Amino acid sequence: MDSMRENDTGDRKNDMILLDSAEGAGSVDAGDDTHTEHPHPPHQHPLYHDSSQYRHWRFSETALREHRESANAKAIALARAGWEKEEALNAASQSSTSASASTAKTTPPSTDEEDRLIVYYLSQVKPICNLFQFPEVVEASAxxxxxxxxxxxxxxxxxxxxxxxxxxxxxxxxxxxxxSVADFAKHIGKGKISTSSILDIEFLLSQNLRFEYATHPAHRAAWGVYLDMQSMQTTPQQELDGLFGEVRQLVRMSRLTCAELVYSPSQIALGCFSMANRTLTDAYIEWKRNAFNAQPPPHTAIEGVVHLINTYKSSNTLNKESVQDIDRRLKAWQDPSKVEGTAMHRLKQEEGDKVDLDKRKKRQAEAERNDKDGESVFGGLLGGHITHGT
Incomplete structure (x- = not known):
């Protein structure tokens, strides 16, 4: 609890639960313009609504599914076209690549299988964070x-x-x-992971993230609810502490679902509290409504979070044998230009070398021009020589 206290108290106002229905409905634009009239002063605009997470990284479950299926279909089409080109290059050079035959006989990973593989690697983040004793916000952000x-x-x-x-x-x-990247690679890979394998795709991933690194993890909202429940003074502190310990585990479990891409941090936090103690959570929502004129979140949002966590708990997502099979088939369906030893990979390297050579020649030519321009700051000598006066 102490480690969470260090990192969370400063952001409580931003991520504290406001119980605003506009946070609600699991889509990017849901509820923004639909506020119910009340005799009380209007609700304060939640700061969370100004965040890039709210504006750019929230989707309906249907939209998430469509994005994932589209990415899967494009990758399969790209790999298939790549291996067809690989076969053509091999035929022209009268050589062969064993991987092309393997790809033809292997079923590509489905969208659901991709999701299971991703969840497996999501689950590996926590052990690494424990190794380095990183604060929980590192795990959540990663x-x-x-x-x-x-x-x-x-x-x-x-x-x-x-x-x-x-x-x-x-x-x-x-x-x-x-x-340092050297220490990072050394400790997690025992010398088997190179720093270049980490750094080579750092900029590419940042581009995919739109360089939007700020996150609003649900464990901070859960911490805010926990503090609020102490203010209610209806539950013994020892009981609240035990409840919060259970909630923290549920929040961590929610990270292995798509919850944060569909629901707001406060909705995820309330969903986890509801799973741990539904009666107290309902009392908290009612207290918040009466004390602060706060609108409760949609019941469907809380139930949606509960459903996602329960679905994960009942699934066999992290079955190691299943994950290994998916990973094996994944390697057979990689773009051949990224697979060492293939004709496509050699061709890509040659093209890259040519581009690098052209860049070096261009830089050299520019350097030579700059040298010539710098020989005389004021230009060439008039008449080619200087006449000395007497």
């Missing part, structure tokens, strides 16, 4: 980044292990818990 990257990308485009490690490294910097 998981958020990974989910956002895979909104529009497939695991066939970017392997989730690399994405997980790089997103975690990015998170250490964005929340001011920095660690």
């Amino acid at each position: 998981i958020t980044y990974i989910k956002r990257v895979y909104l529009f990308n497939s695991v066939m485009d970017l392997h989730p292990k690399r994405v997980m490690l790089t997103c975690l490294f990015i998170a250490t910097k964005t929340v001011n818990a920095p660690v």
